[in-house]
Amino acid sequence: MRSHYCGDLRKEHIGEEITLMGWVHRRRDHGGVIFLDVRDREGIAQVVFDPDREESFNLADSVRNEYVIEVKGKVRARPQGTENPEMPTGEIEVLGHELKILNRAETPPFQLDEHQQVGEDVRLRNRFIDLRRPEIQKKLRFRSKVTHAVRNYLEENGFLDIETPILTRATPEGARDYLVPSRTHEGCFFALPQSPQLFKQLLMVSGFDRYYQIAKCFRDEDLRADRQPEFTQIDIETSFLGEQEIMALAEGMVRKLFKELLDIDLGEFPTMPYSEAMQRYGSDKPDLRIPLELVDVNDLVADVDFKVFAGPAKDPKGRVAALKVPGGAELTRKIIDDYTKFVGIYGAKGLAWIKVNALENGAEGLQSPIVKFLGEEVALKIMERLGAQNGDIVFFGADKANIVNEALGALRVKVGEDLNMIEKNWAPLWVVDFPMFEELEDGSLTALHHPFTAPNCSPEQLLEAPQGKLSRAYDMVLNGTELGGGSVRIHDQAMQRAVFKVLGISDEEAEEKFGFLLNALKYGAPPHGGLAFGLDRLIMLMTGSSSIREVIAFPKTQSAACLLTDAPGEVSASALRELNIKLRKTP
Numbered sequence: 001m002r003s004h005y006c007g008d009l010r011k012e013h014i015g016e017e018i019t020l021m022g023w024v025h026r027r028r029d030h031g032g033v034i035f036l037d038v039r040d041r042e043g044i045a046q047v048v049f050d051p052d053r054e055e056s057f058n059l060a061d062s063v064r065n066e067y068v069i070e071v072k073g074k075v076r077a078r079p080q081g082t083e084n085p086e087m088p089t090g091e092i093e094v095l096g097h098e099l100k101i102l103n104r105a106e107t108p109p110f111q112l113d114e115h116q117q118v119g120e121d122v123r124l125r126n127r128f129i130d131l132r133r134p135e136i137q138k139k140l141r142f143r144s145k146v147t148h149a150v151r152n153y154l155e156e157n158g159f160l161d162i163e164t165p166i167l168t169r170a171t172p173e174g175a176r177d178y179l180v181p182s183r184t185h186e187g188c189f190f191a192l193p194q195s196p197q198l199f200k201q202l203l204m205v206s207g208f209d210r211y212y213q214i215a216k217c218f219r220d221e222d223l224r225a226d227r228q229p230e231f232t233q234i235d236i237e238t239s240f241l242g243e244q245e246i247m248a249l250a251e252g253m254v255r256k257l258f259k260e261l262l263d264i265d266l267g268e269f270p271t272m273p274y275s276e277a278m279q280r281y282g283s284d285k286p287d288l289r290i291p292l293e294l295v296d297v298n299d300l301v302a303d304v305d306f307k308v309f310a311g312p313a314k315d316p317k318g319r320v321a322a323l324k325v326p327g328g329a330e331l332t333r334k335i336i337d338d339y340t341k342f343v344g345i346y347g348a349k350g351l352a353w354i355k356v357n358a359l360e361n362g363a364e365g366l367q368s369p370i371v372k373f374l375g376e377e378v379a380l381k382i383m384e385r386l387g388a389q390n391g392d393i394v395f396f397g398a399d400k401a402n403i404v405n406e407a408l409g410a411l412r413v414k415v416g417e418d419l420n421m422i423e424k425n426w427a428p429l430w431v432v433d434f435p436m437f438e439e440l441e442d443g444s445l446t447a448l449h450h451p452f453t454a455p456n457c458s459p460e461q462l463l464e465a466p467q468g469k470l471s472r473a474y475d476m477v478l479n480g481t482e483l484g485g486g487s488v489r490i491h492d493q494a495m496q497r498a499v500f501k502v503l504g505i506s507d508e509e510a511e512e513k514f515g516f517l518l519n520a521l522k523y524g525a526p527p528h529g530g531l532a533f534g535l536d537r538l539i540m541l542m543t544g545s546s547s548i549r550e551v552i553a554f555p556k557t558q559s560a561a562c563l564l565t566d567a568p569g570e571v572s573a574s575a576l577r578e579l580n581i582k583l584r585k586t587p
């Protein structure tokens with residue numbers, strides 16, 4: 001057995017006889033002396049083999065990178081002048097007495113310090129080697145600390161950890177399901193849970209009062225940069241609490257995590273209504289570290305001849321908004337062109353701008369391709385509303401409100417980052433008062449959260465005019481990322497029916513899909529609510545990582561494959577036969 005971890009050795013151990021077990025990180029031959037850097041999960045220690053212990057010296061000479069070895073030796077101070085202040089173990093070294101090779105290793109497909117050159121595919125295919133890198137080890141250890149602290153906090157607050165099934169029925173969180181064929185029920189499929197939503201509600205009906213689970217969830221979505229088909233949620237549900245109390249519990253947890261693990265005081269989280277977030281930031285997860293804001297100018301441009309602005313300004317579903325960037329008049333044509341392409345990703349057809357060069361000269365001092373269409377007076381009124389100053393640039397979005405919000409909302413963040421405008425490290429907030437429903441292109445309504453979210457009105461009021469009704473949902477946002485979200489749920493059958501009705505879900509369909517929940521609501525369902533945090537994103541933010549793949553031990557690729565195990569894989573004809581599945585030839 002080891003006596004110490006390599007990375008734990010310090011000056012205090014000088015003189016001690018010790019045993020290390022680990023991997024050869026590097027071998028160096030220095031004028032007749034062999035140096036082995038031995039690595040384990042705690043760090044690296046330097047071991048020296050002198051030729052006077054011939055057997056171990058020869059063996060040390062023969063080892064290669066990533067061999068697994070056992071070393072017995074004595075800790076000593078490094079000779080003066082050879083200390084390495086960069087390494088925690090840099091003041092000492094181990095004089096190797098005995099060396100045992102526990103296992104050999106082939107030359108690894110990449111050296112641990114070369115990972116950046118090799119590309120993510122190679123790393124993911126050889127993830128067991130990639131995971132040896134100290135940076136990623138540190139992140140996964142941090143992750144373990146977070147889940148430990150989460151459990152502590154929730155247990156201290158009376159929450160019970162209860163597991164819910166993985167083989168289950170569809171949960172409507174808005175994504176496509178992963179399906180698993182049933183062998184014993186011909187033609188039937190399980191769905192992997194998109195979240196434990198319905199089960200956690202049932203647990204409340206059963207009287208558990210406070211539930212949590214660190215739960216795997218599965219969503220078959222087209223993957224964007226920060227999504228994984230399977231991911232982990234800190235899933236929480238409580239009974240008899242209103243939104244304020246649930247939010248306070250959840251905020252307490254996140255604040256405690258940041259304080260205990262990073263020594264960061266996040267302070268009290270401000271609360272912002274959804275409508276304000278969209279108005280000022282074009283986003284329901286605004287990054288409040290960036291001091292730029294969208295300002296409406298609909299009223300100022302509704303009557304101009306410039307149709308590009310006047311059209312959306314008069315359209316009830318349109319929006320014309322301006323984004324003032326202080327100091328942005330320096331932006332080159334090339335950068336503005338790049339920003340124009342960037343907003344194009346979000347559906348914007350162009351990016352109008354005005355540079356404020358010399359406001360004292362009135363409209364003459366504005367440089368822009370659009371002032372002549374807007375008219376000088378209107379242009380100056382806009383500048384006045386924005387409080388524009390010489391040296392600023394103003395960008396405009398004019399289109400359907402959702403396009404303007406997405407495009408200018410994203411531009412706001414991009415410009416803020418490009419121009420180093422980030423004012424603080426951490427900006428948490430709660431977004432509340434979400435609309436209950438969202439209109440799809442065909443005019444039908446869909447639940448903005450999920451259909452079990454309680455509206456902020458009576459069933460009658462909801463049925464009378466569903467659009468514009470707000471829900472009792474809340475999202476926690478940190479630095480422009482949605483960390484978590486949830487709601488007070490519907491616990492009343494009549495309300496649940498009303499919501500299904502608005503969503504166009506017939507009684508039969510509701511019965512067939514969620515009959516068990518509707519049934520449970522009949523038998524004494526308490527008022528309840530909860531939320532879920534995306535654990536991967538939380539860890540990503542806390543460790544300053546750029547992708548959730550960096551904080552997941554075995555992540556999947558953008559195309560939802562596991563390169564390491566080669567999953568998903570084909571299955572044998574007999575396995576398919578047992579499942580009564582016949583594959584269709586793709587035409």
Ligand code: ASP
Pocket residue numbers: 173194195196197236485486487530531532
């Ligand atoms: N089930 C929700 C989700 O996965 C969270 C919640 O409402 O508690 O987003």
